[in-house]
Amino acid sequence: MSEEDRIxxxxxxxxxxxxxxxPASAKLDPVGAAFVAGSKTARRKVHAWQSISAVxxxxxxxxxxxPVYRTAAVHPTDAGSSVLVAQHAPEPFTAQPPAEQSVVMxxxxxxxxxxxxxxxxxxxxxQVIRASDLF
Amino acid sequence: MSDLxxxxxxxxxxxxxxxxxxxxxLDAASAEDVVQEALAALLSQRxxxxxxxxxxxxxxxxxxxxxxxxxxxxxxxxxxxxxxRRDWFEPRPDSMIDAKTAEDALRHLSLEHREVVVLRIWAxxxxxxxxxxxxxxxxTVHNRYASAMQQLRMILEKPCPKKIE
Numbered sequence: 001m002s003e004e005d006r007i008x009x010x011x012x013x014x015x016x017x018x019x020x021x022x023p024a025s026a027k028l029d030p031v032g033a034a035f036v037a038g039s040k041t042a043r044r045k046v047h048a049w050q051s052i053s054a055v056x057x058x059x060x061x062x063x064x065x066x067p068v069y070r071t072a073a074v075h076p077t078d079a080g081s082s083v084l085v086a087q088h089a090p091e092p093f094t095a096q097p098p099a100e101q102s103v104v105m106x107x108x109x110x111x112x113x114x115x116x117x118x119x120x121x122x123x124x125x126x127q128v129i130r131a132s133d134l135f
Numbered sequence: 136m137s138d139l140x141x142x143x144x145x146x147x148x149x150x151x152x153x154x155x156x157x158x159x160x161l162d163a164a165s166a167e168d169v170v171q172e173a174l175a176a177l178l179s180q181r182x183x184x185x186x187x188x189x190x191x192x193x194x195x196x197x198x199x200x201x202x203x204x205x206x207x208x209x210x211x212x213x214x215x216x217x218x219x220r221r222d223w224f225e226p227r228p229d230s231m232i233d234a235k236t237a238e239d240a241l242r243h244l245s246l247e248h249r250e251v252v253v254l255r256i257w258a259x260x261x262x263x264x265x266x267x268x269x270x271x272x273x274x275t276v277h278n279r280y281a282s283a284m285q286q287l288r289m290i291l292e293k294p295c296p297k298k299i300e
Binding site for chain 1: 139140143144146147150151152153154155163166167170171174175176177178179181222223224225227229230231232234237252255256257281284287288291
């Protein structure tokens with residue numbers, strides 16, 4: 001209490017008289033208070049970790065869900081826009097021409113040029129097989 | 136000695152004053168609980184407050200007012216009986232004034248006036264500091280203190296009623 005706070009001289013005497021009586025004692029438990037404070041601080045740290053984990057989990061879930069949603073959903077803004085799609089043209093079918101002795105070619109030759117235009121027969125030589133060769 | 140121990144010791148030395156302050160709203164047991172809780176709250180502050188005593192008084196005041204508001208009507212009635220018990224001060228033979236007389240005189244004051252006197256006399260605080268705790272300007276505290284001391288003077292100087300023979 002500073003001296004400039006004093007208002008009147010008589011107050012000094014009254015203040016001294018009042019100060020001479022002591023307030024009733026209080027029983028405080030500093031160890032108990034320190035324990036409570038420690039557990040409070042620890043709980044706060046646990047809560048902080050829980051909150052951080054929850055936020056990260058939410059962020060992770062949101063990051064996983066949102067791209068899936070984007071690809072699945074058709075937005076109205078996409079309706080007018082053109083999308084370029086790179087598409088490879090299929091390679092032309094290059095079939096081998098039928099053989100000269102095939103049924104198709106022979107028929108075509110007969111229809112176009114007549115039977116005389118048929119190509120010479122290309123048959124393998126006939127092998128003579130005797131009975132003695134078999135038994 | 137660690138910082139926490141030093142802090143706890145500073146508060147324990149002022150425990151009686153803090154309890155007396157809390158007693159302006161609460162009974163003895165609740166006042167002690169409130170001071171104990173405030174001490175636990177102080178020790179969990181990181182970093183600790185610059186003025187731990189002022190912090191404790193402010194914390195005790197807020198907690199005591201909250202506690203007084205939250206208790207039920209029945210408990211309030213029970214508590215009012217406990218509050219009116221004359222045990223704010225310890226009677227000592229070397230006191231310049233009788234403990235019970237002083238308590239009676241203080242009880243005549245309004246709560247606003249009384250808390251200023253308690254903070255000034257038993258917490259040894261300046262008027263500006265009291266203003267910060269109570270939440271008013273220094274001039275208001277000055278006026279309240281002057282008025283309270285005037286009232287106390289009148290009460291304490293009142294002559295005892297004469298015995299009728």
